[in-house]
Amino acid sequence: MVLEQTHVRRAAHLARLAISDDQASRFVDDLSQILDMVDQLQRVDTDGVAPLAHPLDATQRLRADEVTETNQRDAFQRCAPAVEDGLYLVPRVVE
Amino acid sequence: MQWETVIGLEVHVQLATKSKIFSGASTAFGAEPNSQACAVDLGLPGVLPVLNEQAVAMAVQFGLAVHAEIPDVSVFDRKNYFYPDLPKGYQTSQMYHPIVGPGEVEITLDDDTIQRVRIHHAHLEEDAGKSLHEDFHGMTGIDLNRAGTPLLEIVSEPDMRSAKEAAAYLKAIHSIVTYLGISDGNMAEGSMRCDVNVSVRPVGQEAFGTRAEIKNVNSFRFVERAIAFEVDRQIELIEDGGKVVQETRLFDPERDETRSMRTKEEANDYRYFPCPDLLPVVLDQAYVDHLREALPELPADKRERFQTELGLSAYDANVLSASRSMAEFFEEVKGVCGDAKQAANWVQGEFSGALNRENLSIEQSPINARQLGELISRVIDDTINGKAAKEVFQALWNHQGKNADEVIEAKGLKQVTDTGAIEAMINEVIADSPAQVAQYCDAEPEKRGKMIGYFVGQVMKASRGTANPQQVNKLLKEKLDAKL
Known part of the structure; x- marks a missing residue:
């Protein structure tokens, strides 16, 4: 796949990253190299190999269904830019 | 042109x-x-x-309740999108390896026929x-507060062909999750939410039409109304030469319509x-077997047993098995009075009627299953007649007495079955109603059956409702016919 600036801009937008034109063209080069490596990987014969969901060869531990957290709202809200009536305030979202 | 509707549902169930x-x-509400x-x-x-x-x-x-495959391994994925009520920037969900595989649900339609709807899969995710x-x-x-509340998203196959079937499916899911006790199923508080995929196609066509997804349809009634509107909209659009676009629409219950939601530029790119x-979550067979053994009797099995073992009609069996609380109440009443049919009639009739009138749930009922069962026993053993039973029911409902026997005693409702006492009342009524007796004697024989009602009414009144109506009828007929 040939990567173009529009792809980079779209990926940046989806990740909500502001990038300059300069950065965009640099990322085209960087990301193209990564994609080349992916192409190389894709040439490996993986028939009969199960996809890997996680690099660790372990399984998920489960926790008992118990409430262990206490209300720390005041502490958490100290680093929020705006709060009111216990709510976090964000720029208006219109549906 | 004849159109066929195709519906699939995604039901989000908040796990309890x-x-x-x-x-x-904590996940506590409010x-x-x-x-x-x-x-x-x-x-x-x-x-x-x-x-x-x-x-x-x-x-x-x-999964076990819908006879689904339970895969050994399931995997959580990140569904990436930006929205302020999703602080991580992704929802942890299961896209490729869900915890519950393909299964099947039985739904009951209005005419009590049973149909099967396939479940595509169900996966765990966070709210x-x-x-x-x-x-x-x-x-x-x-x-x-709601962020991170566990949800089970249950995805059906597009197997439903009408709004009624979709509503029946939603009721079946509701019934299963509340029987299992895995959710309170409270749709008003959002414990169960539903997205509906609707498309139409000409009858006989195999390929599906383009579907619209209706979001957040949050009651059984709204599901029917939203689908009805959407189907009309799509048919009208196509017949006018237009095309249905694949989009997300929102149901507005106030205006009874669906509206296109502003489509986000980068919609459906969740990466x-x-x-x-x-x-990866690995479930061993012993764990799954252990859960299978602990499953309660499910609505479909109960319905089946109510019909085969208790001899109830399909309709009765269906109503009484619809919710776990209803089924348990009925079974306790039946256990106390020993008569399934009578228990079914009382629970669906007098009892449900009273609950509905006062907008109460079974848990809030002022009368418990034991009290109702004992009351029915007194009807069965002829201590009281049907009319008195209703009076006793009302008294128990209003907390006027601990049990049926106490109310019967206090109100003197014990049925009079003593033939001598009933005869005495009948003689009195006949003596007091010469005009009606004359009319009875002059009437055509086939009309007399109806005319006897007047005398029965008078005797019942004289006995303050305690006379045995069958005996009254029989004795009255004998006495009046003797005057012919």
């Missing part, structure tokens, strides 16, 4: 765990905003999710927070990938 799916914060949103729920740096065993167990129980759009100086308020913070 005490704590969240990946954190130890708490102060953000007082139950911990560092994990807020997506603060450095936190790690740990999966709630109970959420896993509940999902598996659902998002809530956005409050009221005016906070032009800002939006965010409450993250799913396996969540590196969570390892």
Whole structure:
């Protein structure tokens, strides 16, 4: 796949990253190299190999269904830019 | 042209765990905003999710209840999108390896026929927070208490062909999750939410039409109304030469219509990938078997047993098995009075009627199953007649007495079955009604049956409702016919 600036801009937008034109063209080069490596990987014969969901060869531990957290709202809200009536305030979202 | 409707449902069920799916914060409804949103729920740096065993167990129980395959391994993925009520920037969900595989649900239609709807899969995921759009100086308020609440998303195959079938399916799911006790099923509080995929196609065509997805349809009634509107809209659109576009629409119950939601520019680019913070979930067979053994009797099995073992009609069996509380109440009443048919009639008739009138749930009923069962026993053993029974029911309902026997005694409702006493009352009524007696004698024989009603009424009144109506009828007929 040939990567173009529009792809980079779209990926940046989806990740909500502001990038300059300069950065965009640099990322085209960087990301193209990564994609080349992916192409190389894709040439490996993986028939009969199960996809890997996680690099660790372990399984998920489960926790008992118990409430262990206490209300720390005041502490958490100290680093929020705006709060009111216990709510976090964000720029208006219109549906 | 004849059109066929094709419907598939995605039902989100909030699981009734005490704590969240990946954190130890409480899931209790109605708490102060953000007082139950911990560092994990807020997506603060450095936190790690740990999966709630109970959420896993509940999902598996659902899978077993719908005869689904339970895969050995399931995997959590990240569904990436930006929205302020999703603080991590992704929802942890299961895209490729869900915890519950293909299954099947039985639904009951209005005419009591049973149909099967296939389940495509069900997966575990976390709920998002809530956005409050009221005016906070032009800002939006965010409450993250709900963020991280475990959800089971149940995805059906597009097997339903009418709004009624869709509503029946939703009721069947509701019934299963409440029987299992894995959710309170409270649609008003959002414990069960539903997205509906609707398309139409000409009858006989195999390929599906383009579908619209209707979001957040949150009651059984709205499901029917939203589908009815959407089907009309799509047919009209196509017949006018237009084309249905694949989009998300919102149902507005006030206007009874669906509206296109502003389509986001980058819609449906969620860039799913396996969540590196969570390892694959592996379920061993012993664990699944253990959950299978602990399953309660499910609505479909109960319905079946009510018909075959108790001899109830399909309709009765269906109504009485619809909710677990209803079924348990009925079974207790039946156990006390020993007569399934009478128990079924009373529970669906007098009892349900009284609950509906006062808008009460079974749990809130002022009369318990034992009291009702004992009351029915007194009808069965002829201590009281049907009319008196209703009076006793009302008295028990209003807490005028501990049990049926006490009320019967206090109100003197014991049925009079003493032939001599009934005869005396009949003689009195006949003596007091010469005109009616003359009419009776002059009437055509086939009309007399109806005319006897007047005399029965008078005798019942004289006995203050306590005479045995069958005896009254029989004796009256003998006495009046003797005058012919």
